[in-house]
Amino acid sequence: MEYGFTTAAYVVAAILFILSLGGLSGQESAKRAIWYGIVGMALAVVATLFGPGAGNWFLSVILIAAGGAVGWVIAKRVQMTEMPQLVAAMHSLVGLAAVFVAFNAQLELGRVMRAKAAGLPDAVAVTGEHATAIIPLDMFRGFAAVLTHKTPAELNMLQIEVFLGIFIGAITFTGSIVAFGKLAGKISGTPKKLPGGHMLNAAAAAASLILGLLYCADIGPAVFWLILIALLAFFIGWHLIMGIGGADMPVVVSMLNSYSGWAAAAIGFTLSNDLLIVTGALVGSSGAILSYIMCKAMNRNFVSVILGGFGGETGPAAEIEGEQVAIDADGVAAALNDADSVVIVPGYGMAVAQAQSAVSELTRKLRAAGKEVRFAIHPVAGRLPGHMNVLLAEAKVPYDIVLEMDEINDDFPSTDVVIIIGSNDIVNPAAQDDPNSPIAGMPVLEVWKAKQVFVSKRGQGTGYSGIENPLFFKENTRMFYGDAKDSVNKLLPLLD
Structure with missing residues (x-):
């Protein structure tokens, strides 16, 4: 009965996760998709807690409550x-959890192997401070009990x-920790590699592969090899993303x-957890597909990016001629009042200034005046896909005027x-x-x-990648300096 309930719940949860991923592909369906994911995860947790091999419910409930409370506080505070x-940061926690679960699996595997070596296939050897005790298998309901029934080939697969x-x-x-630091501005966005670069x-x-072979062949101390593998992988993640x-x-x-x-x-394979396998595969494949799509949008080679091969200069940058010309709110408002078509290009600066509501009001007033207003969204605008x-959407900007780069790029020559x-x-x-x-x-x-370009930014600094922009020096470009939210709010009373 337990197995039947758990299996059925996992199937339903997997379907909900698939529906959630599918719904996130569109703005209008995203809210419903998030609820699919929430319900699916809640169902998965309940099924796991009451499924076969479960135990320590009191401790589990405490840990779930603690984790939920931390998540709630973070969600309320994060802008x-x-x-x-x-x-x-969330990715880093998933990676660390995988490391901990894998080490725990090895400890359980070691206990089972010691029991089998003692000639007790239906018992588990538990090593204490001063001695090793042989405990009957029927006292175990979880992972160790499952391991005792695995064949040598299955145990080797478990080691892999x-x-x-x-x-x-x-x-x-470690890669996610570095990404967090770069995104938060705590680590420079400039690519950095140690001498030796990719060879390291x-x-x-x-x-790591050699140590993995030694581990799988049961040559030497298994836990020691795994610790070395973890340290090497920590280095790879750090050095890879730093580059x-x-x-x-x-x-x-x-x-x-x-x-x-x-x-x-x-880890799903390690724990023989079908839902974890399905969920991990969904996340892994969807993330890989998204990375590939974004690489195509950026004209990057997918393999080169994931190996840390891009982001550095290839030679001396071209010299920029001209100067940046500033303009005030009156000048921008006059141009908007005379324009028939307007395109707004949002970026990370809009997010930092929390100017989306002001931009939404600007859009409403321009459209009320009979002007065509559209938004142009680059695939990597902001610092996260879909950020803009x-x-x-949060600011109630109509979905139908928010266009992707490929949909609007040919229209700029006819834009006022x-x-x-x-x-x-x-x-x-x-x-x-x-x-x-x-x-x-x-x-x-x-x-x-x-015909005219107005750039709202705080000052004359470069963007996140540290690259100077020749656009700011062009004759048809004017710099509208100041906080984005304040700048847009200055425009609102000046519009017809």
Whole structure:
């Protein structure tokens, strides 16, 4: 009965997770999709707590309550601008959990192997401080009991799963910590590698594989090999993401999401948990697909990005001629009043200033005046895929005027006014004009082709990737300096 209930609940939860992922592909269905995920996870937790092999319910409830309370507090405190780094932090926890579960699986495996070596296949050897006790199997309801019935081939497969869980989980943990630091501005977005670069990563990976073979062949101290593998993987994750520049960080976030999924799937095999396998595979595959799509949108090679091969300069940058010309709110408002078509390009600066509501009001007033207003969203706008879409949806901007880059890029030559709010790299013409630029070849919003371009930004600094933008020096561009929210609010009373 227990197995039947758990299996049925896991199937329903898996279906809900699939529906959740599918719904997140569109703004209108995203809220419903989130509820699918919430219900699916709640069902999975209940089924696990009351499924076969479960125990320690009191402790489990305490831990779930504690984790839920921490999650609630974090969710209430985190601003929308901090969502990218929060996602990176969550990925790190998934990776660390995979490492802990894998080590625990090895400890249980060691107990079972000691029991079998003692000639007691239906008992488990438990090593205490001074002696080893042989405890009958019927006292165990969980993982150790399952291990005693596995064949040698199945135990070897389990060792492979433990190795993969530790290796992928450790890379995910430290890589996500570095991604968090870069997204939060605590670590420089400039790519940094130790002398030896990719060779160090390759050597650490090769050493991990050799240690993994020693572990699986039962040569030497198993736990010691696993500790060394974890340390090497921690280094790979740190060095790998440190070597990726700020321009590629949105891809890194989705890539780490994929890593965390595969780590969870590996642990699912270890624990013989079908739902964890399915969920991990869903997260891993969807993250990999998203990373690939984003790489195509940025004209990046997928393999090169995940190996930390992009983000650095390839030569001296082209010289920029001209000067940045400032404009005040009266000048921008006059241009908007005369315009028939307006395109707004939001970026991370809009999120930092929390200007989405002001932008939404600006949109409402312009549309009420009979002007065509649309939004242009670059695939990597902000620091997380879909970041701008979420902010605009939160501010009640109509979905049908929020367009992706491919849908609107050809319309800029016929656009009267483009307002850029906190964007830099995604509107940088150097991607097309300067082969030595770190973002060379990356598709960008061709805003400079519009009749007039107004850039709202705090000052003359460069963007997240540290690249100067020639757009700011063009004759049809004017710099509207100041906090984005304050700047947009200054425009509102000046519009007809």
